[in-house]
Amino acid sequence: MRIVVTGLLAQYAFGGVTWDYIQYLLGFRALGHDVWYLEDSGSWPYDPIQQTLTEDCTYNVNYLGGMMAEFGFQDRWIYRNGADGKFHGAGEVAARDLIKNGDLLVNVSSAGWLADYELGVKHQMFIDGDPMFTQVNLLTLSTQKALDYAARVRAHDSHFTFGLNIGGPGCLVPDAGIRWKKTVQPIALDYWPFQDQEPLDRFTTVMNWASYLPITWEGKPYGQKDLEFQKFKLLPQCTPQNLEMAMGEGLNLTRPTAELRSLGWTILEPKEVLPDHRTYRDFLRTSKAEWSIAKHGYVAARTGWFSCRTACYLALGRPAVVQETGWSDYIPAGEGVLAFSTVEQAVEAIADINEHYAEHQAAARALAVQYFEAKKVCADLLAQAGLA
Numbered sequence: 558m559r560i561v562v563t564g565l566l567a568q569y570a571f572g573g574v575t576w577d578y579i580q581y582l583l584g585f586r587a588l589g590h591d592v593w594y595l596e597d598s599g600s601w602p603y604d605p606i607q608q609t610l611t612e613d614c615t616y617n618v619n620y621l622g623g624m625m626a627e628f629g630f631q632d633r634w635i636y637r638n639g640a641d642g643k644f645h646g647a648g649e650v651a652a653r654d655l656i657k658n659g660d661l662l663v664n665v666s667s668a669g670w671l672a673d674y675e676l677g678v679k680h681q682m683f684i685d686g687d688p689m690f691t692q693v694n695l696l697t698l699s700t701q702k703a704l705d706y707a708a709r710v711r712a713h714d715s716h717f718t719f720g721l722n723i724g725g726p727g728c729l730v731p732d733a734g735i736r737w738k739k740t741v742q743p744i745a746l747d748y749w750p751f752q753d754q755e756p757l758d759r760f761t762t763v764m765n766w767a768s769y770l771p772i773t774w775e776g777k778p779y780g781q782k783d784l785e786f787q788k789f790k791l792l793p794q795c796t797p798q799n800l801e802m803a804m805g806e807g808l809n810l811t812r813p814t815a816e817l818r819s820l821g822w823t824i825l826e827p828k829e830v831l832p833d834h835r836t837y838r839d840f841l842r843t844s845k846a847e848w849s850i851a852k853h854g855y856v857a858a859r860t861g862w863f864s865c866r867t868a869c870y871l872a873l874g875r876p877a878v879v880q881e882t883g884w885s886d887y888i889p890a891g892e893g894v895l896a897f898s899t900v901e902q903a904v905e906a907i908a909d910i911n912e913h914y915a916e917h918q919a920a921a922r923a924l925a926v927q928y929f930e931a932k933k934v935c936a937d938l939l940a941q942a943g944l945a
Contacts, residue, residue, distance in 0.1 A: 572837025
């Protein structure tokens with residue numbers, strides 16, 4: 558099949574974002590398909606150097622072209638500048654042909670706006686990486702652009718979500734009139750080999766303090782990691798384990814850096830310690846394990862969300878202690894990856910990993926192979942969509 562993956566790889570030219578999208582291309586290619594990358598979100602380019610939106614897409618195009626060449630897609634990528642509508646890479650003719658005559662469009666994380674194309678592609682697949690927020694926005698946003706986009710989302714032939722518990726016990730996510738199929742982040746294991754060398758003595762994660770404002774559904778707020786972090790801010794005082802966070806400053810630069818450091822957290826600036834996909838992988842690789850919370854909305858709605866970043870830690874053989882969202886009903890917890898809901902549970906899980914590290918390492922890699930291997934995840938997407 559000729560498969561088109563959409564994303565925001567150039568818009569957000571950061572290490573973790575790059576891996577989020579590129580691994581779909583790698584997974585589908587490993588299955589033998591002709592895979593293309595098309596980025597047309599309708600947005601003006603974001604310049605991470607100037608930290609602002611701009612009309613000039615030079616940085617974004619150069620970054621995307623470099624990434625595509627590195628992973629063997631040098632002649633199979635297209636970027637459209639939302640500021641002026643111009644196409645880069647393989648160009649406009651190729652883009653419109655793919656959307657008119659392709660076999661499968663994989664719209665990852667609502668990235669494909671595609672407002673003025675002739676949509677003839679045989680199957681449109683939507684992948685939701687932000688459960689609860691995606692579904693509530695489909696039901697509540699009322700601007701004309703939001704209504705148009707909601708109509709486009711509903712027009713897809715299949716809908717997938719990282720919310721493994723949607724429709725399951727205790728889940729508060731509305732289905733928005735869509736039948737959601739379940740999926741996880743594909744991990745190209747060849748790029749994340751098992752690490753048997755001694756790591757640094759640190760549990761780490763990569764996160765943003767708050768990415769956007771909370772939403773409200775049926776009278777209850779559903780927020781970001783800043784809300785959830787409050788429950789665990791005293792954790793460094795309860796464990797001797799060093800805890801290092803590569804943490805973005807969040808919406809309106811609201812991260813309380815001085816307070817967090819005074820409580821014992823090591824706060825690192827992502828743009829300094831992991832500016833690209835290689836340093837991002839090295840940061841995870843040299844860590845002993847991950848400790849991380851989830852967005853408040855994922856937890857409060859019991860979505861079953863499981864982090865794509867955590868899956869990368871597991872692939873490296875780096876165990877993880879991550880907050881329960883309902884994911885443990887679908888991915889086994891206890892060996893390799895441990896769930897927590899309280900400070901006490903987090904402390905116990907950290908101690909368990911330190912006491913039985915080799916066993917947790919092996920179990921982490923085994924989980925990645927079983928649940929997240931890119932070829933397997935992409936094959937499952939095709940099977941659930943009836944395209945196998």
